[in-house]
Amino acid sequence: MAKLYFEDFQPGQTAEYGPRLVTREEIIAFAAQYDPQPMHLDEAAGQKSLLGGLGASGWHCCGILMRMICDSFMLNAASMGAGGVEEVKWLRPLRPGDCLRMRYTVLDVRASSSRPEMGIVRMRYEMTNARGECVMTMVTPALLRRRDAASALA
Amino acid sequence: MIRFFDDIRVGDRVELGTYLFTADDIKTFARQFDPQAFHVDEEEGLRSHFGGLVASGWHTASIWMRKLVDHRRREAEAIRSRGERMPQVGPSPGFRNLRWYKPVFAGDTVSYAVEVIEMRISQSRPDRGIVNMFGTGNNQHGVRVISFETATFVERRNPESQ
Numbered sequence: 001m002a003k004l005y006f007e008d009f010q011p012g013q014t015a016e017y018g019p020r021l022v023t024r025e026e027i028i029a030f031a032a033q034y035d036p037q038p039m040h041l042d043e044a045a046g047q048k049s050l051l052g053g054l055g056a057s058g059w060h061c062c063g064i065l066m067r068m069i070c071d072s073f074m075l076n077a078a079s080m081g082a083g084g085v086e087e088v089k090w091l092r093p094l095r096p097g098d099c100l101r102m103r104y105t106v107l108d109v110r111a112s113s114s115r116p117e118m119g120i121v122r123m124r125y126e127m128t129n130a131r132g133e134c135v136m137t138m139v140t141p142a143l144l145r146r147r148d149a150a151s152a153l154a
Numbered sequence: 155m156i157r158f159f160d161d162i163r164v165g166d167r168v169e170l171g172t173y174l175f176t177a178d179d180i181k182t183f184a185r186q187f188d189p190q191a192f193h194v195d196e197e198e199g200l201r202s203h204f205g206g207l208v209a210s211g212w213h214t215a216s217i218w219m220r221k222l223v224d225h226r227r228r229e230a231e232a233i234r235s236r237g238e239r240m241p242q243v244g245p246s247p248g249f250r251n252l253r254w255y256k257p258v259f260a261g262d263t264v265s266y267a268v269e270v271i272e273m274r275i276s277q278s279r280p281d282r283g284i285v286n287m288f289g290t291g292n293n294q295h296g297v298r299v300i301s302f303e304t305a306t307f308v309e310r311r312n313p314e315s316q
Contacts, residue, residue, distance in 0.1 A: 034216040036223055037244055050279070050307055051245055058246055059216045063187035066212050070189055079190055080203055082211065085252040085302075090245070 004077040005147035006119030009106050017072035018101030019130070022056065022064065027096055030060040055093030061136045062088065065127050068102040078145035080118055086139040092129070099130040107139070117149035155222075155268070156229040158241040158311035159283030162270055170221035170266040175209050177260035183213040196260075208257040214264065214300050215252065218289050221266045242309040247284075252302035256293065264291040264299060271303065281313040 031040035035057035038045030046054035056064075094100075105124045112118040125138045155168060177196065184193030188210035191198035199207035226243065233240055258264060272286035285308050291300040 033220070035219045036227075039244065049242065049244065050282075055245070057219070058248070059212070059219050063212050063216070066188045066210070067186070074190065081190075081192070081208075081257075082254065084211075084254055085249075087248065087250040088252075089248040093245075 004073060004144070006078075006109065006111075006121060006144040007147045008077075009109055009121045009144070011106050011108050013106040014103060015072065016101060016103045017068050019099040020064065020068055020101075022094060022096065022098050022100060024054070024096035027054065027056045027060065027094070030063065031057050035059055051093045053093065053095065055095060058088075058090040058136075061090060061094050061127065062138070064094075064100065065102060065125060065136060065138060068100070068127070069104070069125065072102065072104075074142075077142075078147075080143040080145055082140055082142055084140070086122075086141070088136065088138045090136055092133055092135050094129075094135050098135070100135065101128050102126070103128070111146070112143075117146055119144050119146050155270075155285075156226045156233060156241060156243055157308075159273070159275075159285065159308040160311040162273065162283075162285055162308065164270050164273060167267065167269040168225060170218070170225050170268060172263050172265045173217045173221065174263045175213075175217075175258050175260060177207055180207060180209045180213065180258075180260055183216070184210045188212055204257050204259075206257075207260045209259075209262075211252075211254040211300070214254065214258050214291060215302070217264070218266050218268075218291060218300070222268060222289075241311070242282075242307075244306050246304055246306045249289075249302045249304035252300070254300055256297055256299045258293065258299050262299075263294045265293075266291045275310070276307065279307065281310055282307045283310050284308075 039049035039051045040057045043054045103126045107122040109121050121142045127136045128134050181194050192202040192204050193210045196207045267290050269288045271288045276282040286305045289302050293299050
């Protein structure tokens with residue numbers, strides 16, 4: 001597959017990736033290391049919380065989505081990282097056994113004014129479970145190398 | 155910040171402590187969640203525009219959460235030892251305006267903090283308040299590497315009062 005550059009992304013472009021099964025073991029393992037709140041570690045504690053049952057850490061949801069982004073296209077793209085995230089909404093609990101799909105939509109694209117070798121692709125991501133319910137949304141600007149900059153360096 | 159909503163004030167700020175990002179730690183996180191070359195391989199990091207192995211921004215953020223939970227656990231222990239009622243804190247509906255200002259390199263130590271910036275009573279759950287917080291991390295040179303605004307549901311002591 002040809003490497004993806006800034007120029008390969010157009011506003012309105014969408015793609016899907018998945019499914020990705022999330023296990024109880026990985027939810028608890030992430031929580032134990034990075035977010036050891038009882039509702040992310042223990043079914044009974046989750047029941048007593050607003051999650052209404054064991055649910056993954058929101059930061060784990062971000063990690064899972066990032067991995068799906070990597071596997072779907074980012075590892076094949078001329079990525080220059082990201083300067084941040086505009087917004088993440090954790091809309092529903094991510095449960096053990098959930099089978100996730102990721103969908104991205106390109107919102108807009110622009111050349112960087114400060115770095116001519118770079119372009120900014122603003123993306124909206126949605127992560128949904130097998131019932132079609134949206135678990136999480138994210139809007140973030142991805143920084144990608146420009147193809148013309150790459151050929152100028154070659 | 156394990157406190158009832160009623161006992162929290164805008165401007166409350168807590169230093170959450172520091173975390174050293176080792177190369178092994180950076181690669182272990184990244185292999186699982188963000189295996190871009192500059193997060194998993196020193197040589198690739200050196201060749202990249204970063205000029206070295208750098209932590210995934212999601213790693214930097216996840217450690218902020220761990221430091222916050224560690225702080226809450228210490229507070230919870232104190233509440234238990236006084237025999238007081240424990241407020242329910244969490245979950246969070248999300249975050250916004252997250253900035254990764256500078257890369258976190260292997261060997262960097264990040265100091266984390268949290269500050270209350272806004273509070274309101276939940277419309278959907280009147281027994282809860284929503285506390286908006288500003289999370290930050292600075293490296294060992296005092297340079298900011300991460301900040302974001304997040305929120306959490308916090309139990310109210312007296313939901314009848316306004």
